[in-house]
Amino acid sequence: MGNKRAHFGIARATCALGLVATLLTGCGSDGDSGGGVTKLTFAASTFGDPGRGPLLTKWLDEFNQSQTKVQVSAAAVPYPTFGQTVLTQMGSGKGPDLIRFDMPEFEAASDAGLVAPLDKVIDAGKYDLLKQPDQFMVHDGVRHGVIFEASNYAMFYNADLIPTPPTTYEQFTSTAKSLTKGDVFGLAFRQTEAEEAGVWQDIFNYVYGFGGAWSDGKNLTINSPENLKGLQAFKDLYDANVIPRGADAATFRRMFAEGKVGMELNNGGYVTATRGQNAKLNFNVAPIPFPVRKQGAILAPIVINEASEGKDEAGTFIKWALEPQNQVKLQEILGASSVATTTQRSAEALKATPFLPVFDGLTETSLPQIVLGFEAKTPDIRKVVVQNVVAALQGKADLKSALDRAQQQASELVR
């Protein structure tokens, strides 16, 4: 009986504690300014990357210490739901003040008027902006973003497992097959709908590397013969079991860092992230050995939220970020990626990472992973294409039918 009473006592105490704690903590909210300091939040999925995240936070601290009016802190938005979360918040008139978007979400946000025009905030003519990636920051003469990171895709390979990198698709396939044994896989890429954005990034290289394109600028060309050829190559590798099927990017990237994966197609940002996971890994980089030298590029603009109450202060941060010495620091943090302006890689950086010129040499042939002519619709088209390609990988449909279906569904979306 006494025991029963004691249990009820605990339950009552727990309930009371919960109520009091809830009431006490409930009304917490961060003020935008205090003591004349404007507090801004900056959302970037990069903050979660091993190696890059902590360095980027220090870079923000440098800005905060460089002046006394504005304080920028990292907004913690998890990468798996980053675009969806931030767009929902911005669409409802809230959200972070500064955002580092990937291109599909940047296009969607710009088209919806959620991004503040930057023409009055920064004088673009004052900076030596990289022309190729910067052209995608301007829509109908209005600047919506500044490149935060531009990173070309290349082939990363474990130099201990692969002394000489493949230079043709046939060599690429045979290397992947010969390496796959035991707990080692020749290759890794994303292959599940749960990683929709990642699958899109991966298949982009196969489509463009085999001479295809998602559109001709006016019409969608999802089911073109070239696209079918590229995606068939992707599916052949999947069917050959040379990848760790079912493993997500977090897992197989860790496997690459531990020497369990031979090759991976990835962007320059992966250099720092990989070293952050295993500084001793002996890896190298070469151009993707597909028939056509065309590959994807991560273009990640930094933008100001139209709903932000501190647009001018956010502009102060962007101007600080564009200063030459801060661009160099940012580039060193981001690894083999480029930044908004032309910067010289230091002799130390080239010595530590001799393959940096490989990435730089790919800039002219790299394309942002958007559907040209249908930029704002890219997230919707991406969903349709990835759903159908994954269905083909899983044997639910043959690849040609899957692409025909994707073409039809996507055409209805953009009509």
Place this chain on the structure above:
Amino acid sequence: MRRFRFGVTARIVAVLVVLGVAVFPLYWMFVTALSSNSDLFADQPRLTPDLGQFGVFVDALAEGKAAGWLLNSLIIAVGTMVLSVGLGIPLGYALSRFSFWGKAVLTVVLLFTQMLPEALMVVPLFALFRRFELLDSLTGLVLVNSAFVLPIVALILKGAIDGIPKELEEAARADGARPFTTLTRINVPLIAPSIAATAVIAFFHAWNEYVFAVTFIFNPDLQPASVGIANFIGELGTPIQTVMAVAFLFTLPAVAFYLLVQKYVVSGMTAGAVKG
């Protein structure tokens, strides 16, 4: 006698198998958290934890972020449990004992709310929360979680109250008890096991909730553990051992809570099975 022993042995084996299936994910999380990098993807997986790697738990807690996330989760879960059960008891009682206009419709509407996915409600609720300045607050999450779990709590408790003979209440009323007194003095003690069961449902719903928490909370210091753990998943890399260590810690308060109330839940399952 031999048949009896065989039966006991078979039951023990069956219980151990079920226990193994239930506990294995937790154990595997613990083993993964305490694996070295080379063990993580070894051909032969390591089956026992490497206690030399225990520092991963210390590192996970070192910055204080994980402890803060767990505290936020606890506040949200306990707050949701208290609010939804506190409102669910009178609602269930009203649905069970009173006749009023629209009662059938209300019951159907309560069921209908259970069919709405959270993702569908994020945008309208975001606008509503903004209007009432509930964004970036744990109170907001307690309210939204309670709103989602209250219907199921009320319907379960209605069913439990339906099972109580009305004669007991009539006797109390004959002694001058008002409806509220009847509810608190007669019904609540009798449906205590069902209340415990609904408390478990409400607690776990709020403890695991992610979609509202990730969208409605901007301040990193107010994030619950379900969102905090996801923060470790980077675009280009994920510290798997750290994720597993925090995820393991995330499960412990929930397990402890269940152990605390399981006696009532189990007695609820057997209540009325034997009548003397």
